[in-house]
Ligand SMILES: Nc1nc2c(ncn2[C@@H]2O[C@H](COP(=O)(O)OP(=O)(O)OP(=O)(O)O)[C@@H](O)[C@H]2O)c(=O)[nH]1
């Protein structure tokens with residue numbers, strides 16, 4: 001009986017939440033619909049979401065000129081990087097349609113469902129540094145996460161200035177990182193302190209990118225170098241207030257003076273460190289894919305089963321011992337594999 005009572009209570013709560021959600025959506029859309037029906041808006045044009053403030057977005061059609069916009073009531077939530085159709089208005093414009101996304105950077109919500117946090121990203125730059133010393137395991141976690149959203153990852157080794165008088169560390173890092181370009185992940189060596197960012201400039205040009213990586217590897221230092229004049233620590237990326245509305249920006253798009261765009265937010269920087277399941281991890285080792293499905297046992301865990309195609313490939317040297325070791329460690333660290 002108590003079970004029935006509970007479920008009735010639960011369903012009442014669910015419908016109440018749904019009703020509140022619908023009311024909020026209606027309220028949000030009302031301003032947009034009013035402006036549309038009043039015919040006070042400019043012509044429809046294409047634009048880009050460069051910032052996102054919960055119920056409103058900043059849209060830009062020419063770099064450097066943006067306008068705060070409401071969304072039409074029937075629109076799916078937008079994220080930074082979305083291409084849209086919008087109309088200028090006073091004081092705010094209206095987004096009338098969302099154009100298809102070619103990629104989505106997603107993170108799981110509290111229920112494990114992947115939710116987009118940025119759109120149309122071309123490249124994920126995984127920043128590592130000479131110090132704190134990188135580990136294969138962590139690098140591979142980032143790469144798996146990039147594979148899960150089908151976005152090309154690029155490794156950026158920062159703080160190479162520290163290697164000049166530490167040949168031992170340099171040798172260790174060279175050994176650790178040698179495999180990645182062979183797997184199709186370009187490796188850029190940079191120093192945000194002593195310059196030498198030309199390769200990075202070139203890799204960012206004509207694309208939309210994000211920087212991800214562990215704390216302390218120098219992401220802010222790099223971004224501050226790439227975007228002179230914007231101090232990320234004081235730039236209010238995570239929070240800014242605009243005319244009385246509650247405004248927490250989830251992600252902001254910056255145009256780089258040397259070409260290309262960067263989408264950045266504290267949430268995006270944490271990309272890759274959240275939960276993944278066994279399947280995502282296995283698929284995320286891109287050199288495993290041609291061998292998957294060829295093991296003797298359909299539920300092979302690629303640990304020590306006879307007839308395992310992954311182990312056979314490792315023995316033949318097609319899969320590196322380091323990557324196999326990293327795979328096992330990541331699988332072992334999963335809470336619910
Ligand atoms: N030697 C050297 N130090 C650097 C370089 N880039 C950054 N640092 C230092 O590394 C430390 C961390 O740099 P941040 O830019 O704050 O690192 P971050 O990745 O943004 O860290 P979080 O904000 O915690 O995510 C700072 O003390 C920087 O001065 C570099 O190229 N060489």
Ligand SMILES: [Zn+2]
Nearest residue numbers: 295300302308
């Ligand atoms: Zn197997």
